[in-house]
Amino acid sequence: MSASAKPSLERKTYLQKMRIHRVVVLLTQLMILIAFLLIWELAANARFIDPFITSQPSRVLAAIIRLHQDGSLYLHVWVTIVETFWGFILGTGGGFLCAVLLWWSRFLHEISEPYLVVLNALPKVALGPLLIVWLGNGSAPIIGMALLISIIVTIISLVSGFQDVDPDKIKLLLSFGATRLQIFTKVVLPSSLPTLISTLKVSVGLSLVGVIMGEFLVSKAGLGYLIVYGSQVFKLDLVMLSIIILAAMAAIIYFGVSFVEKKLLRWQK
Amino acid sequence: MTAFQVELDHISMTYQSPSEETEAISDVSLGLTQGEFVSIVGPSGCGKSTLLDIICGLVKPTRGSVRLQRPAGYMLQRDYLLEWRTIRQNCLLGPELQKHNMKEARTYVDHLLETYGLAEFADHYPRQLSGGMRQRAALIRTLALKPDVLLLDEPFSALDYQTRLAVVDEVWTILRKENKTVILVTHDIAEAISMSDRVVVLSARPARVKVIYQVRLSTAGLPLQRRQDENFRKYFDAIWKELDIYVSLG
Numbered sequence: 001m002s003a004s005a006k007p008s009l010e011r012k013t014y015l016q017k018m019r020i021h022r023v024v025v026l027l028t029q030l031m032i033l034i035a036f037l038l039i040w041e042l043a044a045n046a047r048f049i050d051p052f053i054t055s056q057p058s059r060v061l062a063a064i065i066r067l068h069q070d071g072s073l074y075l076h077v078w079v080t081i082v083e084t085f086w087g088f089i090l091g092t093g094g095g096f097l098c099a100v101l102l103w104w105s106r107f108l109h110e111i112s113e114p115y116l117v118v119l120n121a122l123p124k125v126a127l128g129p130l131l132i133v134w135l136g137n138g139s140a141p142i143i144g145m146a147l148l149i150s151i152i153v154t155i156i157s158l159v160s161g162f163q164d165v166d167p168d169k170i171k172l173l174l175s176f177g178a179t180r181l182q183i184f185t186k187v188v189l190p191s192s193l194p195t196l197i198s199t200l201k202v203s204v205g206l207s208l209v210g211v212i213m214g215e216f217l218v219s220k221a222g223l224g225y226l227i228v229y230g231s232q233v234f235k236l237d238l239v240m241l242s243i244i245i246l247a248a249m250a251a252i253i254y255f256g257v258s259f260v261e262k263k264l265l266r267w268q269k
Numbered sequence: 270m271t272a273f274q275v276e277l278d279h280i281s282m283t284y285q286s287p288s289e290e291t292e293a294i295s296d297v298s299l300g301l302t303q304g305e306f307v308s309i310v311g312p313s314g315c316g317k318s319t320l321l322d323i324i325c326g327l328v329k330p331t332r333g334s335v336r337l338q339r340p341a342g343y344m345l346q347r348d349y350l351l352e353w354r355t356i357r358q359n360c361l362l363g364p365e366l367q368k369h370n371m372k373e374a375r376t377y378v379d380h381l382l383e384t385y386g387l388a389e390f391a392d393h394y395p396r397q398l399s400g401g402m403r404q405r406a407a408l409i410r411t412l413a414l415k416p417d418v419l420l421l422d423e424p425f426s427a428l429d430y431q432t433r434l435a436v437v438d439e440v441w442t443i444l445r446k447e448n449k450t451v452i453l454v455t456h457d458i459a460e461a462i463s464m465s466d467r468v469v470v471l472s473a474r475p476a477r478v479k480v481i482y483q484v485r486l487s488t489a490g491l492p493l494q495r496r497q498d499e500n501f502r503k504y505f506d507a508i509w510k511e512l513d514i515y516v517s518l519g
Contacts, residue, residue, distance in 0.1 A: 169349050
């Protein structure tokens with residue numbers, strides 16, 4: 001209402017202040033990054049640190065250009081993206097289906113609880129060698145690792161989200177004669193949307209963790225492969241480059257999920 | 270058979286839990302004629318809400334039976350409007366779940382929204398409405414299925430006092446206009462007397478019908494005006510005594 005009218009002087013000053021604050025925060029964040037890279041580069045040049053084991057920004061950049069020219073950069077990034085995608089889809093999709101099932105049947109939920117608790121606490125990487133034996137040495141064990149790492153957390157947090165729905169809201173629907181399916185689709189699912197999205201955020205990150213872990217164990221390509229290979233032949237440029245690309249991927253994923261969140265939770269604003 | 274529209278026939282309810290058996294309701298019988306407004310008051314925790322759940326058909330009584338035209342409209346303590354639906358979509362929830370003809374339902378809901386002053390908020394989200402308006406929207410949601418009988422479970426208790434007095438008048442007017450048969454559960458004696466034709470007083474757990482007052486006030490009009498009636502105080506004192514509430518000032 002007040003926004004359409006002529007803004008007062010106080011409002012203008014306030015908005016001005018907010019804008020300046022945002023710019024200052026952004027600039028400081030950028031400065032930290034630039035300072036870090038600069039100090040790294042100069043320290044390596046001055047031999048305060050040994051670029052053979054720490055690498056340095058200029059070398060990383062050179063490595064990126066080299067891999068870009070022979071095309072292998074895209075191969076490795078692509079392999080990791082595809083594996084993460086499938087691990088995420090299978091882990092989250094499977095986790096979602098299991099969570100719906102456990103919400104539907106209290107009996108199943110009661111039975112599965114101790115198993116879920118133990119599986120959740122178990123370090124999934126311990127299953128890596130088994131996965132290799134069972135699924136071979138292609139992409140399958142890597143996707144399997146990503147799935148294992150994300151699915152249990154997804155199930156646990158989604159089920160608790162589903163069960164958190166206000167029982168009186170369900171009572172309201174029952175008074176309208178709703179079926180169990182209607183209760184799920186009309187109330188439980190939409191009320192759990194915030195939980196669903198925070199679970200997505202966690203599980204997409206975990207899928208990436210699982211993929212890198214899987215690639216450490218067994219792989220012929222991918223960023224995880226590049227990291228292990230680079231460290232074994234002491235090409236730390238390759239290692240640093242992979243880590244930087246991974247950080248960029250994580251950032252893109254984060255903003256992607258935030259975008260979806262904004263779209264889905266419009267009614268909250 | 271008498272022409273009761275709602276009939277409770279010797280309702281008893283016993284809860285089981287691992288540690289004990291709790292008798293919540295003991296042999297409650299009650300009959301309401303078309304268009305009657307009956308309030309149920311009782312000490313807190315006496316099983317008033319359970320009784321309403323039984324009447325609505327959400328809970329099966331241990332003994333006895335309920336006879337009424339289903340589905341009955343149920344209004345809860347809070348409005349429970351779904352935040353992600355607009356007011357109109359919220360009001361259409363009942364017809365949607367019952368898979369009614371949505372075009373007709375929409376026409377009817379729009380008519381109700383128009384009649385009761387919410388037309389311009391039809392496409393707003395619940396958080397954009399005040400408490401009183403939200404409760405009115407919840408009432409329209411209940412009316413959208415055209416129930417003959419409405420069950421109100423302390424529907425005003427979440428509102429602040431001033432809003433509450435206004436909303437009571439509003440809801441009462443709407444229910445009278447639509448000629449609904451109403452059962453109101455409340456802990457507010459004044460609210461019960463000002464709105465009802467009869468007030469049923471329940472005993473402490475297990476709930477029994479202790480006494481039923483036929484409210485005869487000479488003042489016609491809205492509940493707020495009925496509170497000014499000379500006999501209002503008498504009913505209030507009598508029910509207060511029946512409720513047996515001891516306040517210890519230790």
